[in-house]
Amino acid sequence: MSSDTAATNPTSLAPKARRTTREARAEELRNKILAAAAQVVGQHGYADASIGRITEAAGIAQGTFYLYFESRQALFDVLLPHVGAGLLAYVRKKVHGAHSFLEVEERGFRAFFEFLRTNPGFVRVLNEAEVAAPVAHAAHMKLLTEHYVQSLQRSVESGEIREFEGKELEALAYVFQSARSYLYLRYVKGSEKTKKLPDWVVETYMKLVRNGLK
Structure with a gap:
């Protein structure tokens, strides 16, 4: 034809x-x-x-x-990475246009807690996956950490971060991610007054990041 x-x-x-x-x-x-x-x-x-x-x-x-x-487990093995990709897309949209690592970090930090407000079940999907769906948990953590390390690496290359490099960046990524988890437990999930992370907690976190990455 x-x-x-x-x-x-x-x-x-x-x-x-x-x-x-x-x-x-x-x-x-x-x-x-x-x-x-x-x-x-x-x-x-x-x-x-x-x-x-x-x-x-x-x-x-x-x-x-x-x-x-093919099974319930087969679904569980892809569930967390699927939801996690939604989190990354949400954060990426919120940090778009930021001009410095500190601005990216603050926007991303706030976006993480905003995402949890509209997706309250995410934390349980994440936390229980380590036992119920370890394949999914490992894939999610790998994706999240690689994304974070890439962001840190760009800041090293631009000269914004001068005291850390190489394998230290992965350690930093885990430190920052851990902070999010525990601050959520204390000031969001454990709070009787609000489901929104208080601004003073954001400011405290950013003070630590700003002074620690000098």
């Missing part, structure tokens, strides 16, 4: 269009199952996140679940 014929015959493009539509729908349904799983695990934990509960939350038949995941 010539290119002219193809251009004037829309049915010649139909198979590709159907495949594209089918693939898009499949991806949409898979994401729907993952979103439902995050919701159920966030509320009930991995142990009580049955396929029945997940499919009910997703609004699909249990048989449909097995078209996308």
